[in-house]
Amino acid sequence: MNRVKSAIAQWQHEMPTLDLLPMEVVGYLKASQLVTRSRLEAFFKPYGLQLGEFDVLATLRRSGSPYALTPTQLFEALMVSSGGMTNRLDRLERAGLIVRAPNPEDRRGTLVSLTEKGLGLMSELIPLHVENEASMLAALSREEQQTLGFLLGKLLDGLEGESYDK
Numbered sequence: 001m002n003r004v005k006s007a008i009a010q011w012q013h014e015m016p017t018l019d020l021l022p023m024e025v026v027g028y029l030k031a032s033q034l035v036t037r038s039r040l041e042a043f044f045k046p047y048g049l050q051l052g053e054f055d056v057l058a059t060l061r062r063s064g065s066p067y068a069l070t071p072t073q074l075f076e077a078l079m080v081s082s083g084g085m086t087n088r089l090d091r092l093e094r095a096g097l098i099v100r101a102p103n104p105e106d107r108r109g110t111l112v113s114l115t116e117k118g119l120g121l122m123s124e125l126i127p128l129h130v131e132n133e134a135s136m137l138a139a140l141s142r143e144e145q146q147t148l149g150f151l152l153g154k155l156l157d158g159l160e161g162e163s164y165d166k
Contacts, residue, residue, distance in 0.1 A: 004028050036136060043132045047125060048095065052080065054125075056088050057097060060114045061122040068113035070103060097121060 004027040008020050037051065044054050059077050060067045069077075075085050089112060092098040097118035103109035114122065137145050 002031070004031055039132070039136055043129065047121065050088075050091075052078075052084070052088050053092055054129075056085075056092060056112075057114065057118055057122050058126070060098070060112065061119070061126070066113065067119060068111045070106075070109055071112060074112060092118070 004024060007027060008024050011018065011020050011023065040051050040054075044051060049057075055078050056074060059074060060069060063069055063073075071085060071089070074089075078085070080088075089098065089100065093100060096115055099113050099115050100110050101113065103111045140148060
């Protein structure tokens with residue numbers, strides 16, 4: 001029996017009149033997030049990357065050529081603290097995966113760009129990453145994955161206070 005089922009069974013015994021469905025669903029979300037994060041961290045480790053560093057590289061890669069964004073654009077896309085972003089950028093720059101250069105459109109600003117090495121790593125890594133994610137979802141059919149994606153999107157919109165019209 002997994003931890004969520006076990007905890008719900010205990011609560012049902014202790015408080016049989018309580019509607020435990022919300023606790024069960026949130027418990028599954030939390031447990032899934034922990035397992036998913038652990039698997040992603042293990043996947044990126046052989047590449048010398050932490051999950052947050054991969055997120056920076058992936059954000060730059062998906063931005064399209066010339067694969068460059070300002071630190072503010074990265075910060076907003078990744079929703080991390082500015083200190084956390086600086087640390088990630090420092091590590092990636094030391095690894096030769098990004099370069100920071102003056103922004104030609106704003107002389108006070110900086111652009112963060114993928115290097116050839118960074119672009120090559122992402123070209124190799126993204127298909128493998130998607131395969132890894134597919135393996136994490138293998139217990140679900142394609143249709144179930146689509147339904148889960150839809151429902152999680154709806155939940156997230158609700159949590160963020162947006163309407164959901166689909």
